[in-house]
Amino acid sequence: MVSLTSRFAALGRAPRASDPTDSPRLPWPLPIAPTLLIAGVILYGWWRAVHQQMVPMPGVAGDPRIAATLATLARLAGNALEAAFYVLSWRAFGHRIPFLRLYAWITLLSGADLFAFEMRQHFLETRGAVPVAAAIVSGIGGLPGSWLPRAFHAAFASTGLLTFARIAFTARAQSLATGVAFGRTLVFTGATWLLTHLALGFGYALLQGRSMPGLP
Amino acid sequence: MSRRIEQLFGCMAMSLVLVLVAGMGAWWWIDRATVYERPRWDEASFEAIAEAHAARTAAETWVVAVNPSCAHCLAGMSALADTLGSAPGAPRLFALVVDTAARPAKRSLSHPRLDGVFWDREGVWRARWGHRMYGEILRFDAAGDWIDVPRGG
Numbered sequence: 001m002v003s004l005t006s007r008f009a010a011l012g013r014a015p016r017a018s019d020p021t022d023s024p025r026l027p028w029p030l031p032i033a034p035t036l037l038i039a040g041v042i043l044y045g046w047w048r049a050v051h052q053q054m055v056p057m058p059g060v061a062g063d064p065r066i067a068a069t070l071a072t073l074a075r076l077a078g079n080a081l082e083a084a085f086y087v088l089s090w091r092a093f094g095h096r097i098p099f100l101r102l103y104a105w106i107t108l109l110s111g112a113d114l115f116a117f118e119m120r121q122h123f124l125e126t127r128g129a130v131p132v133a134a135a136i137v138s139g140i141g142g143l144p145g146s147w148l149p150r151a152f153h154a155a156f157a158s159t160g161l162l163t164f165a166r167i168a169f170t171a172r173a174q175s176l177a178t179g180v181a182f183g184r185t186l187v188f189t190g191a192t193w194l195l196t197h198l199a200l201g202f203g204y205a206l207l208q209g210r211s212m213p214g215l216p
Numbered sequence: 217m218s219r220r221i222e223q224l225f226g227c228m229a230m231s232l233v234l235v236l237v238a239g240m241g242a243w244w245w246i247d248r249a250t251v252y253e254r255p256r257w258d259e260a261s262f263e264a265i266a267e268a269h270a271a272r273t274a275a276e277t278w279v280v281a282v283n284p285s286c287a288h289c290l291a292g293m294s295a296l297a298d299t300l301g302s303a304p305g306a307p308r309l310f311a312l313v314v315d316t317a318a319r320p321a322k323r324s325l326s327h328p329r330l331d332g333v334f335w336d337r338e339g340v341w342r343a344r345w346g347h348r349m350y351g352e353i354l355r356f357d358a359a360g361d362w363i364d365v366p367r368g369g
Contacts, residue, residue, distance in 0.1 A: 084229075085229050085233070088225050088226045088228075088229035088230075089226050089229055089230050090226065091222040091223065091225065091226040092222075092223045092225075092226025092227045092229075092230065093226070094219065094223070192233065195233055195234070195237045196233065196237075198237055198240075198241070199236055199237045199240045199241075202237075202240035202241055202243065202244040203240060205244050205247075205248075206240070206243060206244055206247060207348060207349070208348060208349055209247070209342075209346045209347050209348035209349070210252055210345060210346040210347050210348075211281075211347040211348050211349035211352045212352060
């Protein structure tokens with residue numbers, strides 16, 4: 001039986017039997033203390049961003065702080081899930097990626113998403129609309145619409161240069177960890193991003209049905 | 217963990233993502249291919265919960281789909297009712313209680329600006345119209361035909 005490693009060798013070089021594959025080659029994105037500090041700042045930024053979105057409505061119970069905390073924890077869990085997916089997927093091809101290090105990379109890189117989100121919000125609050133140039137950087141979600149159906153426009157709201165940079169750096173981390181060519185890890189990471197956001201779009205569209213949200 | 221088991225887990229992770237996307241995509245495709253009725257406001261299709269106010273003539277009828285367990289959409293409906301003027305020409309405003317098995321209590325949906333509250337006992341809104349978002353506002357013309365205008369881009 002042909003092993004998976006050789007069958008999918010096109011995804012990268014076949015790992016050698018000796019120690020190089022087992023010793024982590026992926027460095028921490030930064031020394032531990034700055035990593036924790038910046039991760040804390042990013043998490044607080046996400047908490048604050050979600051909290052500001054939750055305008056209390058009269059008659060609606062619930063503490064926005066609790067909701068923001070839950071949303072931030074969910075994001076942290078999402079980062080862990082993403083890291084676990086890459087770790088497991090590369091193991092199928094015989095490569096080992098240290099989970100915690102990749103998790104740290106992904107958590108720090110989520111700062112790009114936060115920056116993009118804050119940029120969109122800044123323009124929406126100060127100008128009422130996001131200029132096209134800013135949307136190219138921060139994501140199409142700032143634009144009132146696109147050729148995409150509404151649900152998919154929402155799912156791909158983050159599509160912009162900052163997201164592409166995050167995908168590229170995530171791929172770079174995997175390339176460093178596995179020794180697989182950057183182009184191939186970029187295709188793998190990009191395809192994963194595309195597929196998961198497609199699933200998100202399908203989910204939004206199913207939740208929406210034929211409804212048209214918003215004020216007339 | 218043996219390399220074979222690691223490979224198995226890795227394949228399972230990738231397969232899970234592919235199956236999830238394919239499954240969601242197929243479900244979405246089937247839903248898009250389903251032909252739903254075009255919404256039409258006919259009060260006889262629904263059960264009146266609160267007596268309609270004295271009939272007002274209006275060019276449009278706005279119907280807010282609400283569910284009593286959705287505090288957010290109830291608050292949104294109240295906010296809309298607060299801001300919607302009642303001058304001549306202003307739309308009539310109805311609340312349509314959806315996805316509720318038991319007849320809703322009248323007082324839970326009272327608002328002075330509401331022209332009436334109806335209960336979608338037969339599930340017309342979801343099953344026949346294919347609508348699913350609580351709090352959505354459906355616009356109908358004076359004849360009860362749906363004004364299908366995309367909102368918010």
